Amino acid sequence: MMHSVNYTRVKSHYHSLLSQHYTWTFGGGGAKQSNNYKLLSDYLKDGKGKIAVDLGCGSGFQSIPLMQLGYHVYCVDSSTQLLEELKENAPNTNYTLVETDMLSYTHKADVVVCMGDSITHLANLDEVELLLRNVYEMLDGLFFISFRDLTVEMFDCDRFIPVRSDERTVFTCFLEWKSSGNGCLVKITDLVHVKKGIGAWELCTSWYEKLGISIDWLRQKGLEIGFTVLAEGQDQGMEMIIFKK
Incomplete structure (x- = not known):
């Protein structure tokens, strides 16, 4: 297909x-x-x-x-x-x-x-x-x-989801609803801070969409x-x- x-x-x-x-x-x-x-x-x-x-x-x-x-x-x-x-x-x-x-x-x-x-x-x-x-x-x-x-929309700071963190990596998701209810699409932006050295962090980002079912x-x-x-x-x-x- x-x-x-x-x-x-x-x-x-x-x-x-x-x-x-x-x-x-x-x-x-x-x-x-x-x-x-x-x-x-x-x-x-x-x-x-x-x-x-x-x-x-x-x-x-x-x-x-x-x-x-x-x-x-x-x-x-x-x-x-x-x-x-x-x-x-x-x-x-x-x-x-x-x-x-x-x-x-x-x-x-x-x-x-x-x-x-x-x-x-x-x-x-x-x-x-x-x-x-x-x-x-x-x-x-x-x-x-x-x-x-994901059918129920979240608002304001509730849209930030801490996924996991350790001494070298901090992973956070940010969710944006295009609508709510069954069949809605939610934009998921992953924010990953990766430690590159003493006091140095790199921010890596990417997004995709998930379906509310x-x-x-x-x-x-x-x-x-x-x-x-x-x-x-x-x-x-x-x-x-x-x-x-």
Whole structure:
């Protein structure tokens, strides 16, 4: 399919700035992998001989736990840097790296995951619906989705989000809503101060847009397509839904 403007902007943002700091912003990959292993293993048991697809895999927060559960994982992401990082961290060879966008990839699978806010990188609700339909066609099993709800606008200083800091790096996000409600677009500007020497700091900036999606809309759209809802709730501040086909 033709890439959207938002896809191009997201890819550029990750390449120029975010991929260099992505895993660090979560405190390293270990804690995220451990949390996701616990979550996934509550619903998935022996994956030997089965296929998993991780859409927007990043550096492997979901892919590596799926490998540990025995699945052969197709790790799909548009960031060359994050795929290379995943390759360095992979515990075995039970995976295939796929450098493309989420909407361009389909593969028959026993489980599909799209977690860690990846779904909000899509440009509009039509693209989200297309993703759901693509996954429905490729899936025979469970579909895990997690995302941050950006449908409620923040104002004034609440729009500054401290992400993480240490003695060498300070990472802050600034959020600007173009509108509010389901389907809104939020401009995310990442501000990264990097220490270059004694008393010397460099400011690195880049921006991209994320999509506001409500859990009610996503649930209803999934049901219309044919999924059933296995579970729903929150995981570390993100909305979480598990569809079943």
